[in-house]
Amino acid sequence: MIFSKPALRVGALVALRLVITSGNCFTNQTKASQLKVWISGGRTLEAASLHQSIYPEISFISLKSSATGIKPIGICQQPLKMGSYVNMMMASPFLSYYGRRRSQLISNRACKSTYLQDESVYITPNMLCLTNSLKPSKCATIRxxxxxxxxxxxxxxxxxxxxxxxxxxADLYANLYTMRQYINVFIKKLEK
Structure with missing residues (x-):
């Protein structure tokens, strides 16, 4: 978990010293010194630097020290197919709970209708569209x-x-399968 004042943002540990998150979590003015990375067991790690990706949908946070005792998650090695069911992981805004929702991959056209009123949203071929709850109060996903x-x-x-x-x-997600080679190269550079 990543804490950036004033808002909480979430990410995933993909290497012992690397977190991947949404490219919309931070502005160009955000500094690594403003971030704290919370990992399981309540431990806090310091961010070494923020990295904007060549893919605007994602960003990386490199850590000053390794997240020892935690196994990083692997990136999908197969593309998701339209209609596939997957698990949306959700963290509450103040980390009071974590949830999981089974969701279905739908066409990006459905996301266009969901985000129609928001001019700051763009949809690229590197994105996936997934169903969320029909009840707005149950739509609990965050960046x-x-x-x-x-x-x-x-x-x-x-x-x-x-x-x-x-x-x-519907929610928009960055399709990491299409970016996996870039992510793996980035991890290898960081590990040197």
Whole structure:
């Protein structure tokens, strides 16, 4: 988990010293010194630096020290297929609970209708669209939440939930399968 004043953002540990999160979690003015990375057991690690990706959908946070005792999650090695069911991981805004919702991959066209009123949202071919709850009060995803299939990290939530009453509610995720080679090269550079 990543804490950035004043807002909480979530990410996933993909290497002992690397967290991946939404490219919309931080601004160009955010400094690594402003971040604290919380990991299981309540431990806090210091961020060494923020890295903007060549993919605007994701960002990286390198850590000053390794997250020892924690196994990083692997990136999906197979593409998700339209209609696939996956697990949306959700953290509450103050980390008071973690949830999991089974969700279905739908066409990006459905996300276009969900995000129609938000001009700051863009949809690229590197994104996946997933159903969220039909009840806006149950749409609990935030930026950086993980999407898992078979215990592999397949995507990262980009914008958080944008649910509305009487609407097909959907969330946008960065498709990490399409970025896996870039992510693996980045991890190898960091490990040197």
């Amino acid at each position: 950086g939440d993980s999407l898992l299939m078979k215990n592999c990290l397949c995507a990262i939530n980009i914008y958080g939930s944008k649910c509305h009453s009487r609407s097909q509610n």
